[in-house]
Amino acid sequence: MPSRHLPITLDRRGLLGLMGASGLAYAATACAGPGSTSGGGGTAPTGGSATDTISFAHWRAEDQQVFDAIIKGFAGANADAGVEQDISPSQDYQSSAIQRLRGGEVGDAFTAFRGAQFEDMVSAGVFADLSQQDFVSAYSDRFLPVGQQDGTQYGLPYQVVFLMPIYNVDLFEKAGVSELPRDWDGFLALCETLRSADVTPIAWPGGDAGNAAQLFNSMTMNNAPSEDFGTRIEAGELKCTDDWFLKTLSQYAELAPYMQDNATGSAPEPLQQLFAEQKAGMLATGSYNIAAARALGAEFAMDLVSPITTTAAEARFEGVHNATFILGVNGASEKQETAVAWLEHLSDPEVAGEYANGTAQHVTVEGVEYTNPDLERIEPWLSRNTALAPRYQFLDLDVEAAVEAACVAVVGGQSPEQAAEEAQKIVDEQIG
Amino acid sequence: MRRLTGPGRPHPALYLFCLPAVALYVVFFVVPTLQAVQYATTDWDGFSPDFERVGADNLVKLATGGDSLFTTALTNNLKFLLVVVVLQTMLSLGLALMLLRTTRASVFLRSVYFLPTILSSVSVAFVWRFVYDPNVGPVNTALGAIGLDGLRSGFLGNPDQAIYWVALTQVWAHAGQLMVIFIAGLQQIPEDLYEAARLDGAGRWQQFRHVTWPLVAPTTTIVVAYTTIQSFKAFDLILGLGGNPPRRSLDILSTRVYTTFTNAEFGYAAAQSLLFMVIILAVTLLQRRTLKLTQRGA
Numbered sequence: 001m002p003s004r005h006l007p008i009t010l011d012r013r014g015l016l017g018l019m020g021a022s023g024l025a026y027a028a029t030a031c032a033g034p035g036s037t038s039g040g041g042g043t044a045p046t047g048g049s050a051t052d053t054i055s056f057a058h059w060r061a062e063d064q065q066v067f068d069a070i071i072k073g074f075a076g077a078n079a080d081a082g083v084e085q086d087i088s089p090s091q092d093y094q095s096s097a098i099q100r101l102r103g104g105e106v107g108d109a110f111t112a113f114r115g116a117q118f119e120d121m122v123s124a125g126v127f128a129d130l131s132q133q134d135f136v137s138a139y140s141d142r143f144l145p146v147g148q149q150d151g152t153q154y155g156l157p158y159q160v161v162f163l164m165p166i167y168n169v170d171l172f173e174k175a176g177v178s179e180l181p182r183d184w185d186g187f188l189a190l191c192e193t194l195r196s197a198d199v200t201p202i203a204w205p206g207g208d209a210g211n212a213a214q215l216f217n218s219m220t221m222n223n224a225p226s227e228d229f230g231t232r233i234e235a236g237e238l239k240c241t242d243d244w245f246l247k248t249l250s251q252y253a254e255l256a257p258y259m260q261d262n263a264t265g266s267a268p269e270p271l272q273q274l275f276a277e278q279k280a281g282m283l284a285t286g287s288y289n290i291a292a293a294r295a296l297g298a299e300f301a302m303d304l305v306s307p308i309t310t311t312a313a314e315a316r317f318e319g320v321h322n323a324t325f326i327l328g329v330n331g332a333s334e335k336q337e338t339a340v341a342w343l344e345h346l347s348d349p350e351v352a353g354e355y356a357n358g359t360a361q362h363v364t365v366e367g368v369e370y371t372n373p374d375l376e377r378i379e380p381w382l383s384r385n386t387a388l389a390p391r392y393q394f395l396d397l398d399v400e401a402a403v404e405a406a407c408v409a410v411v412g413g414q415s416p417e418q419a420a421e422e423a424q425k426i427v428d429e430q431i432g
Numbered sequence: 433m434r435r436l437t438g439p440g441r442p443h444p445a446l447y448l449f450c451l452p453a454v455a456l457y458v459v460f461f462v463v464p465t466l467q468a469v470q471y472a473t474t475d476w477d478g479f480s481p482d483f484e485r486v487g488a489d490n491l492v493k494l495a496t497g498g499d500s501l502f503t504t505a506l507t508n509n510l511k512f513l514l515v516v517v518v519l520q521t522m523l524s525l526g527l528a529l530m531l532l533r534t535t536r537a538s539v540f541l542r543s544v545y546f547l548p549t550i551l552s553s554v555s556v557a558f559v560w561r562f563v564y565d566p567n568v569g570p571v572n573t574a575l576g577a578i579g580l581d582g583l584r585s586g587f588l589g590n591p592d593q594a595i596y597w598v599a600l601t602q603v604w605a606h607a608g609q610l611m612v613i614f615i616a617g618l619q620q621i622p623e624d625l626y627e628a629a630r631l632d633g634a635g636r637w638q639q640f641r642h643v644t645w646p647l648v649a650p651t652t653t654i655v656v657a658y659t660t661i662q663s664f665k666a667f668d669l670i671l672g673l674g675g676n677p678p679r680r681s682l683d684i685l686s687t688r689v690y691t692t693f694t695n696a697e698f699g700y701a702a703a704q705s706l707l708f709m710v711i712i713l714a715v716t717l718l719q720r721r722t723l724k725l726t727q728r729g730a
Contacts, residue, residue, distance in 0.1 A: 091671075091675075091676040094676075094694070095676065095690070095693075095694040096694075098478075098479060099478070099479075102479065116695075116696070120477075120479065120696055123477075123479070123480060124479035124480070206589060207565075207588055207589050207675075208675050209675050209677070209678075209679055210675065260567055261566060261567060261584070262566030262567065262572075262584070262585070262586035262587075262589055263589070264586055264589035264590075265564065265565070265566045265585075265586035265587050265588050265589020265590065266565065266566060266567060266589065267561055267565055270565050270567055270568040271567075273568075274567070396695060397677065397691065397694060397695045398501060398691070398692075398695055401677060401679075401680075405679060405680060408679070409591070412586070412589065412590070412591065425500060426500060426501060429498065429499055429500060429501070
């Protein structure tokens with residue numbers, strides 16, 4: 001049967017109807033417009049009882065089993081309570097946690113990265129105020145300010161990591177290194193000694209922005225004119241074309257020959273292997289990679305070393321630490337009492353020790369006994385003069401990426417001046 | 433009075449059948465698009481109750497090159513698009529022509545070439561991240577083993593080459609899928625036309641140029657349009673290969689928009705999304721027109 005063509009025509013009434021429908025749709029979108037919803041905030045309850053099963057949102061899948069054991073202990077002490085872990089990959093967590101947590105459906109208790117994420121979450125009212133909680137006093141005063149804003153204790157940073165190169169103690173001894181360098185010339189001499197011993201002095205994962213930028217912490221901590229240089233770059237007070245940053249970039253160029261070939265394209269995993277097989281003297285990431293190297297079969301002793309980019313007399317810091325994995329109670333949660341009880345449980349030095357030794361991470365809770373040999377070895381760094389990792393001061397991710405990418409570009413062969421100019425151009429565009 | 437029924441006019445009740453589809457379209461496309469337009473005129477950060485209306489400032493900044501990160505992402509995307517569309521179309525058409533006849537060997541080879549398509553982009557990315565590793569990856573290792581150390585590359589670490597290496601991965605992953613579409617299209621061409629062409633003395637090239645190419649045009653149009661849209665949306669492959677956020681040399685429009693959202697610039701990211709939509713539309717229309725002209729010329 002031949003098909004009959006039915007012409008579709010739009011008369012005046014139809015047109016008006018279409019316009020009306022569009023108007024309604026636009027009105028509907030306006031109702032859900034920007035800024036029309038807000039988060040919770042408020043003060044977390046004190047002295048309540050744990051009677052719910054709560055969601056605990058975090059990004060550390062590698063800690064899942066240790067947390068499972070800790071949760072068992074929590075449920076044992078609170079018969080009606082439970083904790084379910086809601087784990088996202090760290091990059092996803094960085095990108096989307098704030099949107100997921102705002103509604104309060106997940107993450108009655110949660111964690112945040114130090115820096116932009118913490119600041120944004122506080123602004124959005126995701127963090128409930130923990131200032132009134134007694135267990136806050138269990139934490140070291142040195143690290144508590146990381147979880148504060150305007151004097152209010154919103155979060156409790158739980159982990160301490162050292163974001164500076166780890167090194168193979170045995171390999172250093174074999175190469176004849178008896179003392180760690182205290183200035184820039186000494187650090188270059190160390191690299192030369194390692195190269196003479198036929199090992200790659202520095203394994204640096206330049207192909208992975210997050211890991212590559214950990215070296216940035218050590219390279220800038222003594223060169224920058226002030227500790228808050230990231231904030232000042234975003235405020236337009238400091239520039240990438242300033243002498244101190246050009247010096248930093250030039251020092252990156254000096255380090256390039258001591259890194260593995262094509263360092264700007266290297267992923268972290270093969271370099272962990274290189275380090276574990278004793279073919280590299282240093283792995284320029286952070287203490288969080290010690291456990292990864294152990295998992296790959298490394299049996300040698302490991303410690304931390306930071307490049308000092310100035311003379312010994314000018315150096316302000318010996319290394320870099322970061323206090324992160326900031327614990328919080330969701331201001332939009334209806335199960336805040338249980339969430340508070342969970343945080344209190346984690347703040348117990350015995351439980352914090354279980355977490356620390358099980359995950360090979362130091363914690364900010366005081367009075368913890370470290371039994372993990374690697375943690376014991378680097379425990380002295382907890383009281384040494386280390387800078388709070390500067391790269392997490394940046395609140396604008398594009399500014400941070402531009403500044404850190406300049407360092408990668410220099411290792412790739414670009415001149416420090418050109419890399420600095422390109423970075424500053426982006427910074428200028430972003431801060432407008 | 434106007435007749436509602438009768439010859440040539442559908443029964444009014446028939447319009448009701450469209451309602452579910454229209455409702456879904458309005459809720460999931462029209463409303464979000466209008467919302468994006470609304471957000472694009474603000475500086476909303478995505479969570480604060482306060483925001484400023486900035487009018488067309490966001491769009492003006494993007495359209496006038498005031499954001500070099502966006503401009504770089506657009507340039508990378510166009511390079512990626514060009515390489516993927518040309519290589520992928522040629523390769524998939526070539527494979528389809530070679531494997532058109534159904535034999536045991538060709539069925540086996542079709543399966544082999546189609547295999548990467550069923551892998552997730554993230555798996556593909558992680559496999560190729562290893563392939564492209566400059567120190568332990570098989571390419572540089574092989575080059576080193578045969579004494580061609582000079583040709584060893586930094587691959588994704590080389591800002592001038594990085595986007596092309598990702599494009600190559602995309603072609604590897606999807607050529608097999610498009611080969612299947614081309615085979616379906618080629619099988620629709622009547623054998624008589626080839627016989628007639630052969631009787632007229634046409635060689636293989638002339639048969640391809642004057643019979644195959646014009647008649648496979650509808651399939652090519654679909655393949656090119658699909659590949660174009662795919663190239664703009666190669667989000668997971670880029671993040672898998674280049675990390676999150678990807679470095680500037682690997683940033684494409686979709687990853688740029690995502691990074692801007694992550695950076696608590698919801699209004700600005702909405703403006704980028706709108707421009708992104710316009711760019712896809714413009715490129716697709718341009719390609720369709722070019723393809724029509726090419727095939728008319730054939």
